[in-house]
Amino acid sequence: GAVVSQHPSRVICKSGTSVKIECRSLDFQATTMFWYRQFPKQSLMLMATSNEGSKATYEQGVEKDKFLINHASLTLSTLTVTSAHPEDSSFYICSAHVLAGVLYEQYFGPGTRLTVT
Amino acid sequence: RKEVEQDPGPFNVPEGATVAFNCTYSNSASQSFFWYRQDCRKEPKLLMSVYSSGNEDGRFTAQLNRASQYISLLIRDSKLSDSATYLCVVTNTGGFKTIFGAGTRLFVKA
Numbered sequence: 001g002a003v004v005s006q007h008p009s010r011v012i013c014k015s016g017t018s019v020k021i022e023c024r025s026l027d028f029q030a031t032t033m034f035w036y037r038q039f040p041k042q043s044l045m046l047m048a049t050s051n052e053g054s055k056a057t058y059e060q061g062v063e064k065d066k067f068l069i070n071h072a073s074l075t076l077s078t079l080t081v082t083s084a085h086p087e088d089s090s091f092y093i094c095s096a097h098v099l100a101g102v103l104y105e106q107y108f109g110p111g112t113r114l115t116v117t
Numbered sequence: 118r119k120e121v122e123q124d125p126g127p128f129n130v131p132e133g134a135t136v137a138f139n140c141t142y143s144n145s146a147s148q149s150f151f152w153y154r155q156d157c158r159k160e161p162k163l164l165m166s167v168y169s170s171g172n173e174d175g176r177f178t179a180q181l182n183r184a185s186q187y188i189s190l191l192i193r194d195s196k197l198s199d200s201a202t203y204l205c206v207v208t209n210t211g212g213f214k215t216i217f218g219a220g221t222r223l224f225v226k227a
Binding site for chain 1: 204215
């Protein structure tokens with residue numbers, strides 16, 4: 001299947017600092033990528049849809065000024081958590097769509113575990 | 118009511134057992150359905166797509182019932198390596214709105 005990478009896999013930062021997470025599609029072009037957040041023992045929650053060359057679409061309740069998304073190329077989307085706080089500590093996962101026949105299948109990056117101290 | 122609901126489990130079964138999970142969805146206009154597997158602290162991985170006619174992949178069988186708005190996953194001859202959380206996933210609007218169930222945890226014991 002399609003390969004999506006994420007970097008870093010784990011990051012610890014101090015409260016008030018910003019953290020950038022990269023999501024890359026390695027063997028295909030992705031005009032659309034998705035960013036999710038997952039708290040322990042909970043499901044993935046879609047944060048935003050990242051569109052190459054245009055603004056991201058944020059889900060209700062997600063602060064666009066706090067979670068900055070940039071999708072500057074067909075293979076790279078970045079999520080920057082600005083002024084991070086301990087409550088931002090979570091598992092962040094990106095994904096990209098691949099059309100398989102008549103269905104879109106999602107392929108996920110390995111995730112980034114963010115801990116804000 | 119959640120858009121996608123699953124029994125969180127956990128299901129504790131012995132090796133070799135057959136286990137079935139159900140998932141219900143609320144939006145009758147939902148278009149695509151999938152089962153994903155997620156291991157602890159890892160990303161979800163596609164297990165199989167679910168078609169109206171039902172589909173089978175080795176020990177795994179998925180079924181979709183549009184009238185009752187549920188999908189199911191059957192695992193036969195469970196292996197220790199099947200222990201994971203199984204996520205029911207539903208997409209709408211051309212595949213651009215994806216909703217995940219909270220997952221069903223499965224533990225297969227020797």
